[in-house]
Amino acid sequence: MTLQVEILKQKFNQSLGLPFKELLPESVIEQGLWELKVKYKKRLFDPFITLWAFLSQVLDTDKSCHNAVSKIIAHLAGQGVEIPSSDTSAYCQARSRLPEQLLEKLFGKAAQNLEEKVKTEHLWCGRNVKVIDGSSVSMPDTGENQTAYPQPTNQKPGCGFPIAKIGVIFSLVTGAAVALAIDVLNTHDIKLARKLYSFLKPNDVLLGDRAFCAYADLISIKNLSCDAVFRKHQSRHTTMRKGKIIGSSDKLVTWHKPKKCPKGLTMAEFSALPLTLTVREIFYYIVIPDFRTEGVSLITTLLDITTYPTLKTVQLYYQRWQVELDLKHLKNTLGMDVFRCKTPSMVRKEIYAYLLAYNLLLPFDVVSRYYLWYTSKSPIAARYSPSFK
Template sequence: MRLSGHGRLRRQATFLRRQFLQDGGLPFGDVLTNRTVAQAMLTIDGVWKDRIYTPLATLSVFLGQVLSADHSCRAAVARLIAHRVSQGERACSARTGAYCQARRRLPEKFFAAVARLVGRALDAQVDPAWLWQGRRVYLFDGTTVTLPDTAANQAAYPQVYNQQPGTGFPIARLGAVVSLSCGAIVQLGFCRYAGKGAGEVSLLRRLWDVLRPGDVLLTDRQMANWLNLLLLKQRDVAFVGRLNQAHRTVDFRRGRRLGDYDHVVRWRKPTSIRAVDWKTYKSLPEYITVREVLVRVAEPGFRTRSLVVVTTLLDPWKTSKEDLAELYRARWNNELDLRSIKSTLQMHHLRCKTPELVHKEIWTHVLAYNLIRTIMAQAAATHGLAPRTISFKGAVQSLEAFQPVIQLQARRGAAHRARLYHDLLDAVATHRVGDRPGRFEPRVKKRRPNHYGWLTKPRAEMKRLMAKRLIKI
């Protein structure tokens, strides 16, 4: 991609980096570098004219849109106008057409490249003290998001099969590989909610190329199957997860005993594996060696009394039973990370009306999430904390309050910006998350729902029946 105006491109890159504290010599201040931006822009083919909505300007406006409480395009364009006027530039049109066209012109690869590069750069620079036993641990889990009810979205991501047409929303399944140490999303994939190849296991196998030898993968029970453990072991990636009791039973009287309810056993190859053909199946070994550990949950109020953790970390001297129990307990952070991006950043229901723009919207949410995690890592490193002890919601609120000030006073010099950055990091570090490992809450709601029924027919048909006074709603 070539741009007719490199000076303006550099200014826009600098503005984008300063909005997320990516200068001034701070820790993790080189996560979003000019090189990262340039590498992502290589995915754009052709020449981009020197207009208002250049790739970086479009990305900045899109980031502001997903970070704001009001996700509308109109509010995003209004913020761009305010920024241009404050910098002495001519105001652009308040209509959203040019902005939406600019988003449509940019390829999905551009947004995906920036989001991945930022997440992996943050994960690569974490303090060794934040690692688990000197190893990088990655979490994997899946979730779902709903899309606007358009024909294009329904074709790509159909609603659930038992809903009438026009009464539901398209639904997509997401799978994310998340760093346990800093919370960054290093890889993400999406697919249909149902159908062949649409499960979380299939998503994991598409994404695990990001894992390197020596890493540890921590997942829920759905991923603990024979083929996954074998393929990960061949990659020299350790696995820790809960036993899927629907597929296997545990008998601690068998195998090589390592301790109380802790043993090493051999898992026999299943009689058939749908994911591989017959020739590949015959080439697989007959057994794999795994370790099974019983973990008792003594906390009052918890539904689960005990669970079995399965792992390929076989040496009890290097990894004790208590270490595995504590590590599996940390898997809950994955649920909280997905809640942060879906609830705090409001990604639970997307706004774009075509699958192509939906993909870009998802990647922009991931980029915003990773940049916020970068600011949390900066605050943690500056104040001697662990990133997981800092509130994600508090970081978003502090950043939202400081960004307009950083934007307006960018020309006052590096010393003034450094003071603003440190004040922002102080505010972020102030909001801590309590360490409450034994916390439990009843799974009930206090707030009563509104007294409205479900939409059982397409909206247009319901309105037609109401106009004829055939139904009363």
């Protein structure tokens, strides 16, 4: 999939005009503007031309506004209309007028269109799996950016760049980004995750690493009629003396409500938590040579071992690495690592523009990455040892 997106990116960069006009029709943008009740004037740099140019700009090797305006001129040259000036001020002003909510809405719509193409046989045990993770991005060192997204505290003033923390949910079946949260660098991953739970749909399964494995969050996910598969947090210990054994590496355990209110929760939210929660714990060893992790303990709210067998659950967690590859792909292949915009609002628009372009470039003949991987020879399927410590 990475190679396919790279090929499409190169094709779009080499084409004249505004190639995103074909992937993001004017009618779709018009619908988004109508839903947000956004009014605009009929002018050269209307929301349609501006958005198509913005998407091409973030993916282009030359990300300058001059290059974006040149693409607009090439597009209009074939329309038989008056060619605008090559000055960039009008385009920059039009880009700043684009509502952030419009980019967010179109980004979500592009992900939804991909998921609508997925067939039931491509899902994991009939469930749609979403993968969550966090990363960081830097931006120009301006006063506004430093105020909104301060540089790391261990750097001296003037020696670093503003950095934002982002949390992203990807669809495992399509590879599309479906939700985004942006905050300051020192924000914990779980705080970003709590902003993203609202994007989950009933019957989804959320897959994540140990940073997201918290009592309150498992309950929040269950309350949304969803389930979770997380690696167990290192502060909890695995033992055979507690729980009900349901398999050779599988047991049901009861977690108790924390005695103190965790950070990030209000007292009202803490008081509403139930006193106990039953979860399923799977412990296994990975015996792949030179593999960094040897013992893994998974926590999941999928309690039915018949519907969700142990091996399939272990294989699913192995696919969590896909989100690392997706984020790396966004940064390396598409260039979403260092942003160019000089204000926080434009930086957020730039992030959404990257994710929207990424979703639009994903192949239309969607086939589940998990399905392809699961039906092939998986190293984790044949080379793990189920056992409790």
